[in-house]
Amino acid sequence: MDNCDNMSLKMNPFAKNISEPSHPFIKWAGGKSRLISQIKNFIPTEFNNYFEPFVGSGALFFYIVRSFKMKRNCYAHLSDINAELINVYKIIKDNLTDLIKELQYNEIEYHKNPRRFYYKLREETFRFNHIQQAARFITLNKTCYNGLYRVNKKGLFNVPIGNYTNPKICDIENLTRVNKIINLTKVNFETYDYQHIITKIKENDFIYFDPPYHPLNETSKFTNYTSHGFDYNQQKRLANFFYELDKRKCKILLSNSDTPFVRDLYSSFSQNIISLSALRSINSNTEKRKNHSELIIKNF
Numbered sequence: 443m444d445n446c447d448n449m450s451l452k453m454n455p456f457a458k459n460i461s462e463p464s465h466p467f468i469k470w471a472g473g474k475s476r477l478i479s480q481i482k483n484f485i486p487t488e489f490n491n492y493f494e495p496f497v498g499s500g501a502l503f504f505y506i507v508r509s510f511k512m513k514r515n516c517y518a519h520l521s522d523i524n525a526e527l528i529n530v531y532k533i534i535k536d537n538l539t540d541l542i543k544e545l546q547y548n549e550i551e552y553h554k555n556p557r558r559f560y561y562k563l564r565e566e567t568f569r570f571n572h573i574q575q576a577a578r579f580i581t582l583n584k585t586c587y588n589g590l591y592r593v594n595k596k597g598l599f600n601v602p603i604g605n606y607t608n609p610k611i612c613d614i615e616n617l618t619r620v621n622k623i624i625n626l627t628k629v630n631f632e633t634y635d636y637q638h639i640i641t642k643i644k645e646n647d648f649i650y651f652d653p654p655y656h657p658l659n660e661t662s663k664f665t666n667y668t669s670h671g672f673d674y675n676q677q678k679r680l681a682n683f684f685y686e687l688d689k690r691k692c693k694i695l696l697s698n699s700d701t702p703f704v705r706d707l708y709s710s711f712s713q714n715i716i717s718l719s720a721l722r723s724i725n726s727n728t729e730k731r732k733n734h735s736e737l738i739i740k741n742f
């Protein structure tokens with residue numbers, strides 16, 4: 443199933459049915475939309491299946507599809523440890539009409555009394571079915587502070603309400619485009635730790651790792667996507683995995699912060715460590731949202 447034909451295909455034949463390009467349907471800390479114009483230069487010209495095991499809002503995946511960089515019959519394996527997030531992708535794929543109804547309902551209720559509705563929805567930790575859970579996730583993402591996803595030690599979402607006058611909770615046009623893209627492209631969605639992709643990886647597959655970043659300093663630390671965090675040992679574990687996949691002759695691209703620790707972890711690839719200029723977006727203090735450098739590390 444994972445094999446794809448090696449015919450050089452410049453265009454995804456399905457994509458011509460999609461008139462407007464889709465883009466991420468959520469705002470995500472560390473989302474790569476703003477860096478795509480730089481990262482796109484490092485996408486290999488030829489590869490088989492695509493893996494994005496820290497998918498988040500999937501900015502690079504959407505770019506790869508809309509720029510026709512995937513070959514026919516190849517799979518995109520999109521995964522993340524966040525089960526609620528992966529549920530949203532699956533619901534957009536299979537239950538779009540019902541999801542839109544739930545989002546429209548949430549949008550009406552939110553506008554009646556944003557604060558009351560937001561905190562009621564946030565405290566509702568268990569929703570009746572997967573469609574309502576997906577609608578809750580999107581609604582909180584569109585209305586919470588800075589689109590952050592942060593959980594406490596118990597795994598409960600704890601971001602306060604954001605300061606929006608008229609947030610668009612139900613973006614039917616983009617959700618419909620995303621639905622088409624993921625139904626016309628061969629995409630698998632999985633909830634698991636990134637190392638699970640090892641069972642599927644083959645030579646010439648392309649993997650984009652965009653893990654929670656190693657913090658520049660203690661105060662800039664934001665690794666709370668999950669209740670487990672992503673500490674030094676996790677960064678070392680990821681680097682070991684990178685070296686292991688390199689031996690399998692895969693094409694690997696990895697993003698991380700520009701720190702001596704990260705540079706040291708990937709020192710064997712020092713010829714292929716490139717620094718990009720980026721604007722940090724999740725810092726609450728606008729003064730601190732200045733340009734900084736982050737790294738692209740690749741093995742090809």
Ligand SMILES: C[S@@+](CC[C@H](N)C(=O)[O-])C[C@H]1O[C@@H](n2cnc3c(N)ncnc32)[C@H](O)[C@@H]1O
Binds near residue numbers: 474475496
């Ligand atoms: C920097 S974000 C990815 C952003 C993404 N590239 C985008 O454009 O939105 C890091 C992601 O890693 C996920 N994550 C954290 N630990 C993980 C693990 N051990 N395995 C898989 N995913 C993990 C988080 O849930 C989060 O979505």
